[in-house]
Amino acid sequence: xxxxxxxxxxxxxxxxxxxxxxxxxxxxxxxxxxxxxxxxxxxxxxxxxxxxxxxxxxxxxxxxxxxxxxxxxxxxxxxxxxxxxxxxxxxxxxxxxxxxxxxxxxxxxxxxxxxx
Amino acid sequence: xxxxxxxxxxxxxxxxxxxxxxxxxxxxxxxxxxxxxxxxxxxxxxxxxxxxxxxxxxxxxxxxxxxxxxxxxxxxxxxxxxxxxxxxxxxxxxxxxxxxxxxxxxxxxxxx
Numbered sequence: 001x002x003x004x005x006x007x008x009x010x011x012x013x014x015x016x017x018x019x020x021x022x023x024x025x026x027x028x029x030x031x032x033x034x035x036x037x038x039x040x041x042x043x044x045x046x047x048x049x050x051x052x053x054x055x056x057x058x059x060x061x062x063x064x065x066x067x068x069x070x071x072x073x074x075x076x077x078x079x080x081x082x083x084x085x086x087x088x089x090x091x092x093x094x095x096x097x098x099x100x101x102x103x104x105x106x107x108x109x110x111x112x113x114x115x116x
Numbered sequence: 117x118x119x120x121x122x123x124x125x126x127x128x129x130x131x132x133x134x135x136x137x138x139x140x141x142x143x144x145x146x147x148x149x150x151x152x153x154x155x156x157x158x159x160x161x162x163x164x165x166x167x168x169x170x171x172x173x174x175x176x177x178x179x180x181x182x183x184x185x186x187x188x189x190x191x192x193x194x195x196x197x198x199x200x201x202x203x204x205x206x207x208x209x210x211x212x213x214x215x216x217x218x219x220x221x222x223x224x225x226x227x228x
Contacts, residue, residue: 004159034214041124043218044160044204093159103148103211107159 003027004096006108013084014116020080021111023094029074030096034105035067038091050077074099084115119143122205122219131228135192139205139219142186146207146217149181151190154202154221163203164190195226 003026013019023033031052036044048069050056056069068080077096081088091112095105122139129135137151148167152160164179166172172179180189188207192199202221209215 006159009157032214041220043120043122043220044206045218046214046216049214095159097214103214104162104165105214107152107161109159110157112157 002098002101002104002106004094004106004108006092006094006111008111009109010112010114012114012116015085016083018080018082019084019113020078021092021094021113023077023079023096023108025075025096025098025106028096028098028100028106030077031074031099032097033071033077034095034097035069035077035079036093036095038093038110044093047079081113084113086115089113089115117142119217120205120207120219123222124220126223126225128225128227129195131195131197131226133195133226135190135195135199135224135226137190137192137203137205137222137224139188139207140186141188141207141217143207143209143217144183144186145209148208148211149179149188150206150208150216151177151179152204152206152218154204156201160204192224195224197226197228200224200226 033050035047048056048058050071071077093110095107150165151163154160178191204221205219206216
C-alpha cells in the first residue's frame with residue numbers, strides 16, 4: 001500500500017519550453033502533496049505544499065509563477081516548470097500524505113529534469 | 117552553518133558489519149527525527165522515526181537520539197548488500213507542518 005507514482009521518470013526539454021510532471025497517489029487519498037527538489041549531492045529541499053482544491057503554498061525563494069502547482073483531485077498533483085532554463089535541471093520528487101493516516105509522507109520515485 | 121549536517125560518505129563496509137550513520141543539528145526545537153533510505157533513482161522511503169531521546173529498535177535497525185548533544189544515529193546490524201543505498205536523516209519542529217529539514221544523505225555500500 002501507500003504507493004506514489006510520478007510521470008515522467010525522466011524528461012529532457014529545451015530551454016524556454018515548459019514541462020509538466022505528474023504525481024499520483026495510487027492506493028490512498030492525499031489531501032496534501034509536497035514537491036521537493038534535489039540537486040546532486042545536496043539535500044531534499046521543499047518547494048511547495050499542495051492542498052487539494054486550494055492554492056499551493058510556496059517556500060521562500062521559490063517562484064510561484066515559474067513552478068505552477070495544481071492539485072485538482074485527491075490523487076493527483078502536477079508541477080509545471082514554465083520557461084525552463086538549464087539551472088532548473090534537477091531531480092524533482094513529490095510526496096503525499098494519506099489523509100487517513102498519521103504524519104508519514106510517502107515519496108514518489110522522482111523525475112529527472114534536464115534542460116538543454 | 118546548516119541546520120542539519122550529515123557526512124555524505126561514501127561509507128564502504130563488508131557484509132555483516134555494524135553500520136553507524138550520524139547527523140548533527142543546530143536547532144534545539146527539533147522534536148521529530150526520521151531516517152529515510154533512498155535507492156538510486158528512487159524516492160526516499162521512511163525507515164524509522166522517533167519523538168524522544170533514547171533508542172528505538174526495529175529489526176536490524178536502531179535509531180538513537182541524543183537531544184542534549186543534538187546528535188542522532190542510525191545503526192544497522194548484520195548489514196547486507198541490499199542495504200546499499202543513501203540514508204537521509206530528517207527533522208522537524210512540528211511534524212504536522214511537514215517542514216522537514218533533510219540532511220544531504222550518506223551513501224552506504226555494503227560489500228559482499
